Amino acid sequence: MIVALCGASLRAQPAQVAASKIAVFDSDALGDDKTGAKKLIAAFRQLDGEFKEKGGELRALRAKYDALMKSVDDTRSTADPVVIRKKLDEAESIKLDIERKQQDGQKALEKRTKELTDPIYQEINTELMAYTKARGYDMVFDVSKLAGIAIVLNPAIDITTAFIAEYNTKHPLVPTGVPVKTP
Numbered sequence: 001m002i003v004a005l006c007g008a009s010l011r012a013q014p015a016q017v018a019a020s021k022i023a024v025f026d027s028d029a030l031g032d033d034k035t036g037a038k039k040l041i042a043a044f045r046q047l048d049g050e051f052k053e054k055g056g057e058l059r060a061l062r063a064k065y066d067a068l069m070k071s072v073d074d075t076r077s078t079a080d081p082v083v084i085r086k087k088l089d090e091a092e093s094i095k096l097d098i099e100r101k102q103q104d105g106q107k108a109l110e111k112r113t114k115e116l117t118d119p120i121y122q123e124i125n126t127e128l129m130a131y132t133k134a135r136g137y138d139m140v141f142d143v144s145k146l147a148g149i150a151i152v153l154n155p156a157i158d159i160t161t162a163f164i165a166e167y168n169t170k171h172p173l174v175p176t177g178v179p180v181k182t183p
Contacts, residue, residue, distance in 0.1 A: 020138040024152050026160045028144035030124065037124060037164055038173045043116040050112065054105050058098060065094040124167060131163050 030037045031044065068091040072084055132140050140159070143150060152158060 021136050023132065023135075023137045023140045023157050023159045024143045024150075025128065025140050025163065026144050026158070027142050029160050029164065035161065035164065037120070037171075038168050039171055040117065040120050040124070042173055043120055047109070047113055047116060051105065051109055054101070054108075058101055058105070061094055061098050061101070065091055065098065068094065123171065127167050127170065128163060131166060132159070135159075 029035065030040050033041060068087050072087050072091070076084060128140070137159075141150060143152060143158075
């Protein structure tokens with residue numbers, strides 16, 4: 001009987017839940033050319049510039065490969081089989097070269113992207129933590145990671161635009177070649 005009374009009293013008391021302040025943030029917006037984090041966008045543009053030449057080299061090799069294969073197709077019935085074999089061997093060599101350069105380029109791009117963007121992402125994360133803590137948020141969800149899982153019904157809890165604006169103000173871009181002034 002005592003067990004029954006204790007059980008009844010436990011069920012009768014509602015659980016106390018602390019009020020929480022929740023916000024959402026869209027980390028994909030950081031890379032938006034118009035409204036994103038300017039330092040991050042500048043890093044991505046720098047990457048584009050650094051790897052543009054490699055992309056041109058790959059396009060040129062691909063064009064050479066395509067021209068060789070077209071030549072083989074166009075002359076297969078009339079050309080000397082030795083010449084056709086030589087062109088196919090050359091095309092295969094170019095194809096392997098393209099694949100190797102693509103793999104090497106991808107590795108180089110990933111490494112360089114990490115070198116340029118990791119410090120910026122760390123800075124953004126630190127700033128976002130300080131921003132949300134200063135405003136009393138208990139939890140922030142990154143909606144870009146929850147696509148299809150979470151639905152934001154109240155856009156007032158989206159801190160993305162305000163945070164990025166504050167971040168860009170605190171961390172302005174310094175044009176290349178302009179010395180940074182230190183206090």
